[in-house]
Amino acid sequence: MDQPDFEQMRRRLAELKSEHRDLDDVISHLVETRPFDQLQLQRLKKRKLALKDQILKLEDALLPDIIA
Template sequence: MEADREELSRRLEELKVEHRDLDDVIARLAEDGPFNQLQIQRLKKRKLLLKDQMIRLESELLPDIIA
């Protein structure tokens, strides 16, 4: 069980790093002159998918507390 939590935590951290990296890439593409709008849209879509995965993993790691 603890190994599963560690694996989820490791995967979550990998997703966070990739998400931040995509932010940097998108910002650079937007700054550089003529940019590829389709490429930026694809990167933003990937970023949203990563965010969804991160939220799912966080919910698995943090059990709901009923008050």
């Protein structure tokens, strides 16, 4: 993996983590307001889970394989 790809992946990882944190804040705020839209909450949680999956894949790709 050459350096530009590595840096691009790190930037994308930072963006995904930021969006994940932002969604966490939005979800928390939504739950605190009554009544809240259950469908909107489910969609936000689904998006947050998808982001988490993308984050894990990128982190795995960035970590070098360790031969045990």
